[in-house]
Amino acid sequence: MNAHPSERVDYVDPGDRVVTQGGRAAGPPAGLLRRYAATVCTDHAGRVLLYRRTATAPAYPDHYDVLVGGAVRTGEEYRTAAVRELGEELGWTTVTGLTEAYRIRVDDPHGDCFLTVHRWVADRPPRPDPREIAWCGFIAPLAVMTGGYTPLVPAGAEAVRRLFPL
Numbered sequence: 001m002n003a004h005p006s007e008r009v010d011y012v013d014p015g016d017r018v019v020t021q022g023g024r025a026a027g028p029p030a031g032l033l034r035r036y037a038a039t040v041c042t043d044h045a046g047r048v049l050l051y052r053r054t055a056t057a058p059a060y061p062d063h064y065d066v067l068v069g070g071a072v073r074t075g076e077e078y079r080t081a082a083v084r085e086l087g088e089e090l091g092w093t094t095v096t097g098l099t100e101a102y103r104i105r106v107d108d109p110h111g112d113c114f115l116t117v118h119r120w121v122a123d124r125p126p127r128p129d130p131r132e133i134a135w136c137g138f139i140a141p142l143a144v145m146t147g148g149y150t151p152l153v154p155a156g157a158e159a160v161r162r163l164f165p166l
Contacts, residue, residue: 008074010035014105016114021074027111034113036106037081038069039098040159041090041122043138048160049090049126050144051136053153059110062134064149065156067117078103078116086120090136091127095120101163106155117159142166 007024011032019032028034041049048066055061068089072081079098087093103116128136139147141164145157 007071009071010074010076012114016103024071033105034111035072035078035081036069036113036115037072037078037085037118038067038115038155038159039082039086039095039118039120040066040101040163041068041086041120041126043122045138046141047138048141048144048164049122049136050139050149051128052134054130054132054134057132060151060153063151063153064144065153066144066159067115067153067156079118082116082118089129089132091129092122092124096123097121101159108155115155117163119163 008021009024010018011020011022011028012035013019013032020029022029049068050064050066051068053060053063053065069082069085072078079100082098083095086095098118098120101117101119103114106113106115126136141160144160145166
């Protein structure tokens with residue numbers, strides 16, 4: 001999730017059409033948006049992977065989240081970015097059965113973007129990167145929303161509401 005100074009990303013118009021490319025750290029040109037891909041992971045019991053971001057995370061430090069993901073790089077598809085991020089953050093490089101759940105525009109204080117959320121049922125334990133993830137575990141979806149896991153990243157809370165109606 002952490003931006004690398006040399007990382008290049010596509011910037012898109014309000015219709016999610018690529019307009020230009022640039023360095024991720026510089027931010028999008030006026031009127032354009034970033035693209036992010038994320039995955040909500042569950043186990044075979046239907047519990048969702050909840051994690052706490054590190055204190056040094058550039059956005060939402062020390063917040064809980066269910067969305068494992070990051071920026072879509074130049075020329076990359078959303079799904080490819082989602083698989084790459086699962087490998088970088090949790091050590092899952094093979095993710096058979098990954099499906100797209102929804103795509104939305106997110107207006108966020110850290111930058112407006114298009115977010116594509118995927119779903120995947122984990123078939124092995126995660127190996128979290130401690131530079132990205134301070135803690136993680138599989139939690140019942142209801143407990144994510146009511147169990148005191150605060151603060152919760154807004155887009156992650158929205159994903160739980162959409163994917164696990166209570």
